[in-house]
Amino acid sequence: MVSSSYCRSRGTLRPVAARHAAAHMTQDVVSALAANFERHEIDAQLHDVPPHAVYEVRVDGRRAVCKVARGPTAEPETEAAVIDHVDRHTDLPVASVLAAGEGYFVASWLDGLPTDDAVPDSADIDEAYARALGRTLGRLHGATAGTFARPGFPRVGRWDDSEGALAVDARTRWIDVVRNFLDGLADDLASTDWVDPVREVRRLVDDRPDLFAGAGNPVLCHGNLLPDHVGFATDGNSDPAAPAAVVDFEHALVAPGEYDVWRTATPLFGPPDDSPSPGMAAFRRGYESIRPLPDGFERRRDGYLLLNLASYFLALAVQQDGIGPDERPKAEGMSEAVSDLVSTVRDRRL
Template identity: 75%
Template sequence: MTQDVHSALATNFERYEIREQLHDVPPHAVYEVRVDGRRAVCKVARGDTADPETEAAVIHHVDRHTDLPVPSVLAAGEGYFVASWLDGLPADDEVPSPDETDAAYARALGSSLARLHDATAGTFVRPGFPRADSGDGDPLAVDARDRWVGVVQGLLDEFEAYLVDTEWVDPVREVRTLVEDYPDLFAGAGDPVLCHGNALPDHVGFGTDASGDPTDIAALVDFEHALVAPGEYDLWRTAIPVFGRPGADAPRPALSAFRAGYESVRPLPDGFERRRDGYRLVNLASYFVALDVQNGGIGPDERPQADGMADVVSETVGSIRDRRV
């Protein structure tokens, strides 16, 4: 699916201006625009895996049912959405790298995720995949599964289908087979909430105090990977790439602060640490797809990274199987 930014804007607004292209990373392109005299952003599909209409439904739900600072959706349709401009995000040269994140930042990010989860707790009976609903009322619907492990299997099925004609399908199948063999791998994960799915430093902005430490959340964007899932899914989706070294047994200090920030708002279920390796594997499986989508294929330049991820998958799968014997 692809969508033209001019068509998306002309369909919904009498007056519009395209100011600047902000991002062009497949499968989306994002533009700063003005529509009917107001500053806004327009996100359009640039590939088959893009689904801006569902992302718009998620953003609308968060805007209406939480107090978190997210954009307001101004228009949405097949392959695009337009949303109000949101100040407060870090500039590209201000996004902290994993090595630059400290305890104050980690606590602020953890508590912000907990606020999203707390505000949507009890809203969803079962976990599942968000989708846009064209009916009246809330545009967010959920393609639900009876159990969380069924959603995990559905995710892995999607990854496998996308990578089926590549050699990188093999690590995904390793993970899929492990989950089939041990369907209790994620047992006890908790009730479903709305998870952001990609709460990395470039998608979250904070106010700061006099010392420059992050305080309250100022902006939250990019819900394209949102999922109705146990809150700990969201935590590990953020913690593993940002606060924890993959494969390391000892967590970085910021990871403890991240967890403490979360638990200052809502508790985590028993077994949170025990399920870490399962989430690491699901994350890695998704990274193969992202690496392929964003680069138009996993070529020679991306191969070292993909080989390293495949090695971690095999090692982690083997470790889990050994512990289960």
């Protein structure tokens, strides 16, 4: 058994009996719990979006969550190692990993997340919330700056290591991580009709190896710090203040902090342009109240937008069990956006 950190994945509570009448549907959860705890029970399903499922459980008398893999791209044990690192080496409010193994982890229950109806949509995010979100991301990056000599992909090391189980499959340069990241996306999408946009971005990266030059040193990036993955305590004016809970590190990467900034900013504040929205400006002020962004942050924004767009094809395919007729218009729009932005970057003078 290991000790240290997880975060509760959110969703509508659904009694397990109603969601999964057949016992075999939760056998992976039962097996994970039985391997690590004398007493255990499943209370409810919290989340069921491929490639994961998350359950509220009770283990040896304490409330907890169990996250299990339900698809080939899921790596919950790696996520557990990341959370363990955050728990050990930062002051952010994450839960504690109680057990982890191939295809699962179990973690302590974490209060502080908003209910489904309280999660703000991007259009509802005010400047106070944006600043708080930026500060939270800055705290994660500030606490892990200097920890990693090189960028790379989180991996599971040894759970009995006194420094934690997080290891890094490192690359010499950030551009090498970008190439491998895109190669992985292309492999996962190879059997679909939507691999070409990813390959188009990959060719651009080969042709413009300076696309991310000056991005800065690696930190631990959350990879998906959106409003349903963070909760805030409020100040006297009911504005978001300090984070109360941070969850869902499945997209974590050891990368320059600006990668994570654009991963959060793009879906919340729209595609970056020369006139940032008030929300984007507030988000950046919050972040830079903790640590500065490097020179050239705006110059590299199109490269990060292309990385985000490329990754969205895989997210759409995995979460919808394939890009079918209902998802095709969205995929076509993303494909067109990729081609247009690649052309823009190619036409830009070096």
